[in-house]
Amino acid sequence: MATNMDGDKIDPITEKPIVSATVTAINAETDPGALESDAAKPSRDFKQAIYAIVGGVALPCIPIIVVSAVLLYVIFEHRIVPREGWPDLYVASTQASTDNVTTLIKEIRHQGGKAAYYVHYNPSTITTIASWTGRVIPYLSSSIMALVAFFAARHIVVKSKHGDHTQLPTPEQLTLLISLLGGSGFGPLKETALYRWGRKEKLVAPLPAAFAALGVITLLGLIIPIVDTWFGVATQPVTITQLYNTSTKAYHSYGRNLNPGTAEYPICPDGPGYQAGSGGGYQEWWWPCNLIISMQHENDVYLEGSQAVADLQLAQSTNDVISNYTGPLSSDSTQNQTVFFYGDTRSSNTLDFKAQTLGVSTQCIMATTMCGYLNNNETDDWSFRCSEGFGGDVTYGYPNVWPANASDADSGGTGGYTTGIGYAIDAQLSEAAPMVNWTDGGLVEGTIQSLLRQNPTHFATWAVGYPSDDIKNPLFSSLDPQVFPNNSLTAVWILNCSSTVYDVTYTYVDGALHSFNATLAEPVWGAFFSAPFAWSYLKGLRPAQLTLENAAFKAGSTAKTAADIATIYAKEYSKAALQLSVGAFQPYVNDIEQVRNSSISVARIPLVPLYLLLGFKFIYVLVVIILAIGAYCFTHPAETEVVKAQLSVQGLAAAHFDQPDLVRKNVVQEVQSRLDPAKNRGSPTSETPVQPLERAATAPALGGGPAGEATEELPKVGLMPTRAGTWKFVLLADGAWQSVKPIVQTLVLNEAKAGKLGDIGDAYAAWK
Known part of the structure; x- marks a missing residue:
């Protein structure tokens, strides 16, 4: 096909090298590939x-x-x-x-x-x-x-x-x-x-x-x-x-530390206590700030903040609460330990915080047998001796150490006590805390225990009648000698205990204790928390004596074995130690906190x-x-x-009907208008049906086969510029440009059968 390129244009075809002059002379009415004017451009x-x-x-x-x-x-x-x-x-x-x-x-x-x-x-x-x-x-x-x-x-x-x-x-x-x-x-x-x-x-x-x-x-x-x-x-x-960090100025105070008090009423301005004098005994005389005294008389010693103590013990409305943690106290420890510590009732699941406070942990073991309880002894039915330096009477509230043996002691009868406690210098109870004369009058010399400033503190505690004579209690069925010495039906037991005070830092997250860190507190804290118990036989500290009795009652009434008594009592002692001293503490600002939604x-x-x-x-x-x-x-x-x-189908239809502009019109209407005559077995009046070109006899075969022999080649579809300046699809078959009617017929009828041409589908038979 000869062409003349002018930029991107394609000049109208003026001749077809593969088609003879005879072919090119065919009337344009019957040749969709007829020659166009050279002046026409697409x-x-x-x-x-x-x-x-x-x-x-x-x-x-x-x-x-x-x-x-x-x-x-x-x-x-x-x-x-x-x-x-x-x-x-x-x-x-x-x-x-x-x-x-x-x-x-x-x-x-x-x-x-x-x-x-x-x-x-x-x-x-x-x-x-x-x-x-x-x-x-x-x-x-x-x-x-x-x-x-x-x-x-x-x-x-x-x-x-x-x-x-x-x-x-x-x-x-x-x-x-x-x-x-x-x-x-x-x-x-x-x-x-x-x-x-x-x-x-x-x-x-x-x-x-x-x-x-x-x-x-x-x-x-x-x-x-x-x-x-x-x-x-x-x-x-x-x-x-969602978490929101709050301003440090708005931090709450859920921790606890000592309350220094005011100038008019000091409480603990110098720490847990102060040096009060020399008792001439094991240690100097030291006074704890959780106890107050108005006169140097036994009836004038009271708990600091006794109202706060009562509110906490009786579960009244108060911000103070005793919380507990059980687990290892450090990352390198595998041993679980129970620590009770000061918490705050205002803790909630909407505020996470980190706070500082103090805690107490106590461990006890049964020592009735070790301390040689002498029940049914002809000389003394109630005496015991844990060592040469630590002994006493289970009906007394504090230890009374004899120089040789229990028979040499003047126990003084029953004494009226059902529980007692005495502190020692070590865990083996080898020597009791010495007695000191803490006043020049009012009390007889040697009637008060010296407070041992050591942490942990070691003590023995005893009780008579816990549990009571209730044969339904499981302890009676065993008559364990640690609880019922010498098969006596009267419950008498002695415990050897150690209590440790810790500086506690804990975190409270999403309404629960999250992390817990406890370090050993200064030795002076041992004397501070043990003071109410050591002096519990003073009439002004009757609440401390009641807590010991309550601990003994709970241990004896709920325990199923002698070991249970030791475990329960230890927990009750830790809680009581914190309760009796709560009046000396005040809320302490949290280290960090965040609001939780x-x-x-x-x-x-x-x-x-x-x-x-x-x-x-x-x-x-x-x-x-x-x-x-x-x-x-x-x-x-x-x-x-x-x-x-x-x-497109419309484009081929336009080429078939020799009206390229049909693609810009309503194709369905145009095709319909041309099919209407066909319905009536007529022919369009405005158009002469396009006839395929006849191949010239002298035209060479498209396939280029041997001389005098034509080779079959598949028809191809190409483009030809028209006089109107557009393009027209034409079919190249057998060496001549022919009508594209076969293609149009196939596509249009497919469209008609699919209903895509509306009423045109009714004229389907006209195309056959």
Whole structure:
């Protein structure tokens, strides 16, 4: 085919080298490939091409970009970032392990993985926004394939221009190409694949490119709704916890430390106590600040803050509370220990904090046998001796050590006490705390125990009648000699105990004790907390004596074994030590704290499906933009747009009816108007039916076979410029340009049968 190139234009065809002069002289009425005037050029409509390209980009891209932008705006505008808060108050996540493959798959399917955004927004609204594009994307492929049509049209133009007929599509392949460019999903892809593998016929360009483009677009149009569905399933409403650090000026006071008092009424201005004088005994005379004295007389010694003591012991309205912790006291310890400490009733699950306080831990063992209780002894029925330096009478409230043996002591009868306590210098009870003369009058010298400033403190405690003579008590059935010495039915037991005071730092998180750290307190704290018990036989400290009796009663009445008595008593002693001294303490400002809100309802947006969804949408938009840029830069759109518009059923129909402008009119009406006469077995009056060209006898065979022998070649579809400045599809078969009616007939009838041409389907018989 001879051509004359003028820039990007293709001059009207003036001759066909493969067709004889006889062929070229055929009337244009019967030859759709008749020669046109040299002055006629294919029209250029740059504005129309730009509209087509912009429309091909805008229609699919703008909805995707807008919806994605709205989705991201909602997420990041209302996103809540859970704060971990203070490291000391951090609670590690306790999520279930996903080592199991089945569990992991379920987690990914239902929750989208562990990583997620938390958005303070309605989750249904978020998933609805995200699904907008997923619903319309399957319907946008035709707009995108309109851009691909620019490349297809350019290919056909160039190959027609250069006369490269081998690179032009056959009618069947053109039919497949038009179906692919229609962008109707899997149908054209399936038909093209079946055609290729069924007929073993190579697909010429641009059919493979159109097939690949529609395949990618269709695949993305399928993947995006699937990922969108996964995103909708994995996006769920959840309740999260948010932490807020508060100003140090607004910190609460849930810790405890000594109350210094005021200048008018000092309480503990110099620590747990002060040096009061010399008793001439084991240690100097030292006075604890948890006890007060108005006159140097036994009836004038009282508990500091006795009202606070009573409120705490009787569970009255107070901010003070005794809390406890059981576990190792340090990271390198494996032994559990129970520590009771001062807490605050105002602690709640809305405030996490770290506070300092004091705690007491006590351990006791049964020592009745060790201390040689001498029940039924002819000289003394109630005496005991734990060592040469520690002994006494179980009916007395304090130890009375004899120089040789119990028979040498003047126990003084029963004494009226059912419980007693005495402190020793060591855990073996080898020597009792000495007696000191703490006043020049009012008390007889040696009637008060010296307070041992050591931590831990060691003591023996004893009780008579706990449990009472109740044969239903499980202890009676065993008659354990540690509780019922010498098979006596009267319960008498002695305990050897050690009590330790700790400086405690603890954290309280989400309404519960979170961490606990205890370090040994200064030795002076041992004397401070033991003072009320050591002097409990003084009438002014009757509450201390009652706490000992209460501890003995609880241990004896609830224990099932002798070991239980020791354990229960130890706990009761620790609580009582803190209770009796609470009046000397005041609230202490928390070290750190944070407000906790555990009821924030949010949408959990899993990151994996979210960014997969956005990623595939980005790829979708990117493909469209690349196609648009390529169409603008490489397809000469001003010229190609006219051809592109004809790569459709309507375009071929226009070519068949020899009216290229039909593509810009109502094709259905035009086709219908031309079929109406056919219904009545008539023929159009305004047109002479297009007849195929007859091949000249002297024309060489297209196949270029041996001399005098023609080779069969498949017909090809190309383009020819017209006098009107447009392009017309023509069929090259047997060396001549012919009508494209066979292609048109197939495509139009398919459209008619599918009902896509309305009433045109009624005229289907007219095309047979």
